[in-house]
Amino acid sequence: MTVTSxxxxxxxxxxxxxxxxxxxxxxxxxxAAALGWKVAQEFPDENGVPTAFLxxxxxxxxxxYTAKDxxxxxxxxxELPFHLDLAFTDVPAAERRLLELGATKPGHQPGGEHWTVLLDPSGQPFCISAGWSESS
Known part of the structure; x- marks a missing residue:
């Protein structure tokens, strides 16, 4: 018997x-600086200290979120559970700017000509590229 709702x-x-x-x-x-966006709101913890930033x-x-541990x-x-892929029209200029903002570039670069891996200020990897297309 099939049940339908x-x-x-x-x-x-x-x-x-x-x-x-x-x-x-x-x-x-x-x-926010990397994407040209803005920090729109802060949320405090139970002690009134801002720990979440939108x-x-x-x-x-x-x-x-600020996570003490x-x-x-x-x-x-x-292995990474997930990461960000950011697209820029001028990837070399974006890489220079992101490094100036506090990113670092690890030696391991598995993307070849397709993408560049950077580490954000917390040490989490993210990738930059010109974006994806059906021919990528």
Missing amino acids: SRPTAVGTVASYAFWGPDGKTLAEFY VTDGSTTFVF FKAPNWPED
Whole structure:
């Protein structure tokens, strides 16, 4: 016997993407500057200390949390549960700017000509490229 429901299937959208690091404010400021966005809001913990920082362009939202016990992955040895891929029209200029903002460039670069791996100020890897296309 097949059971069908007349109720519609719930459909959701992603409200925000959340990231943890040793200093949420530093991460928020880094990614806001990297993307040309702004830190739009701060959220305090139970003691009134800001520990969460909302960064947005008006349509996409990232939240950066301060996690006292945060440990950056030992990449590439540690597998990553996820990371960001950021696209820029001028990748070499973006790389220079991101390094000036506090990113670092690890020696291990598995992307060849396709992407560059950088580490954000918390030590978490992210990639930069010209973006993806169907021919990529």
